[in-house]
Amino acid sequence: MSESNQPSSVVPGGNAIQPRMVLWSITIVAVGLSLFQLYSAGIQPLGLFYQRSIHLALIMVLAFLMFPAFGPTRKRGVLGWGLDLVFFAGAVLTGGYLVLNLDEIFSRAGFWNETDILVACIATVTVLEASRRAVGFGMTVIGLLAIVYAFAGPRGELPWLGEWMPGILEHRGYTIDRVAGQLYLGQEGIFGLPLGVAATYIFIFVLFGAFLECTGAGKFFIDMAYAATGRQRGGPAKAAVLASAGMGSISGSAIANVVTTGAFTIPLMKRLGYKAKQAGGIEAAASTGGQIMPPLMGAGAFLIAEYTNTPYLDIVKVSILPAIMYFATVYLFVHIIALKQGMQGLPKDELPQMRQVMKDGWHFLLPLAVLVWLLAMSMSPMRVGYYAVITILAVAVLRYVLWFFFVAPRQGQPVTASAVKDVIHTGFAKLIEGLELGARNAVAVSMACAVAGIIVGVVGLTGLGLKFSSMMLAFSGGNLVLALVMVLLASLVLGMGLPVTASYIVLIVLVGPALTAEFGVPLLVAHLVVFWYSQDSNVTPPIALAGFAGAAIAGSKPMETSFQAWKFAKGLYLIPLFMVFNPEIIIGGPVPVVIWNGVIAILALGAFAAALEGYLFTKMSWLPRIAITAAIFGVFYPNLMTEIAGVVVMIIAIGANWLASKREEPATPVSG
Numbered sequence: 001m002s003e004s005n006q007p008s009s010v011v012p013g014g015n016a017i018q019p020r021m022v023l024w025s026i027t028i029v030a031v032g033l034s035l036f037q038l039y040s041a042g043i044q045p046l047g048l049f050y051q052r053s054i055h056l057a058l059i060m061v062l063a064f065l066m067f068p069a070f071g072p073t074r075k076r077g078v079l080g081w082g083l084d085l086v087f088f089a090g091a092v093l094t095g096g097y098l099v100l101n102l103d104e105i106f107s108r109a110g111f112w113n114e115t116d117i118l119v120a121c122i123a124t125v126t127v128l129e130a131s132r133r134a135v136g137f138g139m140t141v142i143g144l145l146a147i148v149y150a151f152a153g154p155r156g157e158l159p160w161l162g163e164w165m166p167g168i169l170e171h172r173g174y175t176i177d178r179v180a181g182q183l184y185l186g187q188e189g190i191f192g193l194p195l196g197v198a199a200t201y202i203f204i205f206v207l208f209g210a211f212l213e214c215t216g217a218g219k220f221f222i223d224m225a226y227a228a229t230g231r232q233r234g235g236p237a238k239a240a241v242l243a244s245a246g247m248g249s250i251s252g253s254a255i256a257n258v259v260t261t262g263a264f265t266i267p268l269m270k271r272l273g274y275k276a277k278q279a280g281g282i283e284a285a286a287s288t289g290g291q292i293m294p295p296l297m298g299a300g301a302f303l304i305a306e307y308t309n310t311p312y313l314d315i316v317k318v319s320i321l322p323a324i325m326y327f328a329t330v331y332l333f334v335h336i337i338a339l340k341q342g343m344q345g346l347p348k349d350e351l352p353q354m355r356q357v358m359k360d361g362w363h364f365l366l367p368l369a370v371l372v373w374l375l376a377m378s379m380s381p382m383r384v385g386y387y388a389v390i391t392i393l394a395v396a397v398l399r400y401v402l403w404f405f406f407v408a409p410r411q412g413q414p415v416t417a418s419a420v421k422d423v424i425h426t427g428f429a430k431l432i433e434g435l436e437l438g439a440r441n442a443v444a445v446s447m448a449c450a451v452a453g454i455i456v457g458v459v460g461l462t463g464l465g466l467k468f469s470s471m472m473l474a475f476s477g478g479n480l481v482l483a484l485v486m487v488l489l490a491s492l493v494l495g496m497g498l499p500v501t502a503s504y505i506v507l508i509v510l511v512g513p514a515l516t517a518e519f520g521v522p523l524l525v526a527h528l529v530v531f532w533y534s535q536d537s538n539v540t541p542p543i544a545l546a547g548f549a550g551a552a553i554a555g556s557k558p559m560e561t562s563f564q565a566w567k568f569a570k571g572l573y574l575i576p577l578f579m580v581f582n583p584e585i586i587i588g589g590p591v592p593v594v595i596w597n598g599v600i601a602i603l604a605l606g607a608f609a610a611a612l613e614g615y616l617f618t619k620m621s622w623l624p625r626i627a628i629t630a631a632i633f634g635v636f637y638p639n640l641m642t643e644i645a646g647v648v649v650m651i652i653a654i655g656a657n658w659l660a661s662k663r664e665e666p667a668t669p670v671s672g
Contacts (some may be wrong), residue, residue, distance in 0.1 A: 050102070057091050057095025060087070063130040064133065066134070098191075146455045150182075156173020188460045189454060190457070195453050197449065207389055208438075210437040212364065214434040224246075224354070224358075225241075234274070237265070237269050239265060241331050245289060266283055268346070278564055279556075281539075284544070285333075287546055289571075294316040297316075313376065326575055329609055332606045368388075456509050465509055465510055469517070488533050512526055525586050542559070574605060584597065634649070
């Protein structure tokens with residue numbers, strides 16, 4: 001049967017019309033991958049290279065099935081299927097060669113034979129092609145540029161290119177044998193730390209998030225947020241902030257969070273009176289914050305823990321206050337706009353009741369409680385993820401059983417053999433759906449980590465990280481603020497072509513040594529700063545992917561929505577500065593000092609939101625807005641007297657605005 005005559009359906013992960021044979025293949029590979037990950041996470045842990053090579057092989061096979069070679073809108077055709085078969089073989093060879101020959105490869109470490117190098121070249125090309133399809137062309141281009149840079153030098157494959165390199169970027173150049181061995185046969189390339197984290201911690205928690213989504217946890221968190229804030233001014237927008245904080249940490253993707261929670265929150269925000277661009281921007285900013293929200297922080301917490309050799313639980317602890325500061329800023333923006341535009345909350349009869357929400361969905365809190373408890377017991381994050389998945393499956397089964405045998409009979413639905421069969425069929429379908437969705441959601445992040453491994457391998461081989469640090473020190477003149485601005489600009493440029501996880505990995509490898517060694521920033525603070533700055537591509541024009549997703553749902557212009565998201569997400573830029581100049585808030589210090597810094601930081605961020613919006617209790621003139629902006633610099637500067645002076649100025653400006661509002665008669669709302 002030709003492809004055009006086969007039944008087709010839509011593949012959510014690939015956004016393409018796929019023949020049914022491909023859909024079945026995707027399901028089989030995805031479910032197999034998820035079961036393999038569960039087995040290795042909780043039953044029989046595998047060796048480093050075994051785990052990573054099998055994971056990558058299955059991920060690449062899944063990527064080639066989900067994403068056709070010539071794009072989602074075109075059929076594969078004979079040429080497409082031919083290319084896919086070649087790359088399927090390349091994916092199997094990439095993982096299988098290491099698994100079958102690992103001992104021999106270790107025994108000849110550094111003295112590779114021709115077969116080793118050939119397989120290494122095939123693996124590198126296969127990884128780059130899988131990345132092009134699953135992540136995007138930008139990631140592949142940067143990986144290719146890294147490889148070309150490794151060849152550029154007098155002893156490399158491209159000596160003529162080395163002559164064009166600026167002096168500080170010069171290096172000896174490397175042969176194809178040396179580069180291929182570095183990228184495939186060692187622990188600093190494709191199978192390095194980034195893929196190792198993706199193949200263990202990240203996947204298992206992505207799978208956990210997929211099961212939460214399949215079992216209805218997303219709706220539970222949204223309903224809970226609406227029940228808590230719906231009657232307040234700007235209630236739907238505040239619910240969007242809270243729901244995105246809850247789901248964003250688990251989903252691992254700001255864009256996915258916008259699409260899932262935004263489908264509920266954005267229409268209600270527009271109905272209440274928020275402009276379409278504001279509604280889309282609020283959801284984008286809140287969803288981006290989910291990636292910095294404990295306990296999971298997308299994939300970030302696991303990578304930071306591995307790179308800094310810090311216990312995962314410690315990363316979670318130090319990230320709580322900065323995350324609260326960020327969401328407090330977005331929440332205040334939402335409240336100020338509601339005041340400014342004279343909005344009210346939703347009627348009580350249109351909102352879910354907290355008692356009913358908790359009665360219907362309290363079981364969704366059990367897996368999260370187990371997760372946090374096991375983390376507090378210092379259990380391995382991979383094992384914690386395994387037990388979290390098992391817990392949510394057990395809770396879902398128990399809920400089905402209780403409903404079927406106790407609730408349904410009371411509602412006049414007798415327990416029959418046919419009903420039992422239907423329940424079993426539904427439960428099995430949900431299980432397969434969760435296993436498949438988890439694997440689908442992990443494809444992009446795993447491929448991004450694999451290509452990031454290529455970049456990290458080249459950086460280690462050529463010494464580019466130290467050279468980049470020297471350039472950073474020279475351009476900034478030793479000024480830490482200028483250095484941080486350079487990091488911010490670099491993250492924005494990288495974010496145009498790389499996903500957040502890959503952007504963080506590349507940036508920390510390049511600028512991390514300079515921040516810690518040259519500027520004296522503590523290691524953990526440096527990693528958190530770079531990770532926070534890596535989020536800005538989601539909300540910063542011209543490439544603001546979360547903003548574009550919010551605009552699509554809100555029906556607004558993408559660039560206008562992105563600028564709104566950029567404004568609401570200003571905490572991404574200010575809070576890292578505060579962490580750098582007040583590191584005790586992260587790495588610990590006297591409790592009074594930490595409390596003082598936390599209070600003045602939240603005050604400064606709230607005042608900044610009011611100054612930027614030009615409204616708090618009433619319209620704010622330019623003079624207090626300028627005074628507040630100047631006072632923020634004083635609060636951020638690590639000197640007690642300047643901090644006190646900044647706090648006093650902000651309190652005076654806010655107090656004057658409050659007094660002005662009291663003197664005014666009730667007036668019509670200020671237009672946006």
